[in-house]
Amino acid sequence: MSRSPLRATAPAKAEVPLLKMRKCPVKKGGCGASFRPLRHGQLACLDCAVPVGKWLATSKAKAAHKEDIKQTKAALEKLKRVPELKKEAQKAFNDWVRARDAGKACFVCGRTLVLGGVGGGFDAGHIRSRSNADNLRFDERNVHGQCKPCNAVGATKDWQMREAADRLLGPEVAAELYADNKPIKWQRDQLRQIRDESRAKLAALKKSSR
Ligand SMILES: [Zn+2]
Ligand SMILES: [Zn+2]
Known part of the structure; x- marks a missing residue:
């Protein structure tokens, strides 16, 4: 069988398609x-x-x-070990408490609490001290905006603090707080969680007050 020379030519190799144009960035x-x-x-x-x-x-x-x-x-x-994380958590928690209570009255003496100024204006005061009740150091019932004079060592007597707690929380909750002596051994992840949540709450508070 004879073929025509044209048909014997192999089909041309498929051309590589050109790439799409693009812009030099x-x-x-x-x-x-x-x-x-x-x-x-x-x-x-x-x-x-x-x-x-x-x-x-x-x-x-x-x-x-x-x-x-x-x-x-x-x-x-x-x-990071527990003492360092505890410090970080307390700082974050206290920062949040101060932001929450700015503009309110000192829960002990009634003086208006103003943020800013030397040393941050006012403290996050603990009704039951951290040394006395380690389990309550991050308890929202226990920590409130307090003016610096009231929070100075020895400035507020125990009975005055108890009265202030009764006024602020009501006698029932205050009694619960004073009776709460659950032993606690702070764990690192627990402290990280408190730290991070407090930072988030502070950020949310700042955002909403803007
Ligand atoms: Zn170019
Ligand atoms: Zn005060």
Whole structure:
């Protein structure tokens, strides 16, 4: 059987389709011109390969640096012991109490509590002291805005504090508070939770008062 020479020609190899035009990225150091990439993943026109490559390397380095900081922070957080976490939790909790009670009256003497000023204006005072009732150091019933003079060592007598608690909480809740002596052994994750929740509550309070 004879074939015509035309039919014997192998079909032309399929052409590699051209890649879509794209824009040389100005934000990454490119020129902004349209170009047709020669290979997949080519971000910039040939003229801008160097500056855009530099930009990419820098941003990768920045991301790596950020990740590094994040991991270091996480590692440090893991190393924190109870006393340090307790301190952080108390600071966050007290900051939140002060924000909550700003503008109210000192629960002992009635003086108006104003945020700011030297030493933060007023304290987050504990009805039952932290040394006396470690279990109540983060209890919302137990911690309230108190002026600094009232919170100074020895300034408020025990009976005055008890009266203030009765006034503020009502005798029933105050009695519960004074009877609450559950032993507590603070755990690290518990303290982290109190710290983080207090920070979140403070942030929410600040946001809503803006
Ligand atoms: Zn370019
Ligand atoms: Zn006071």
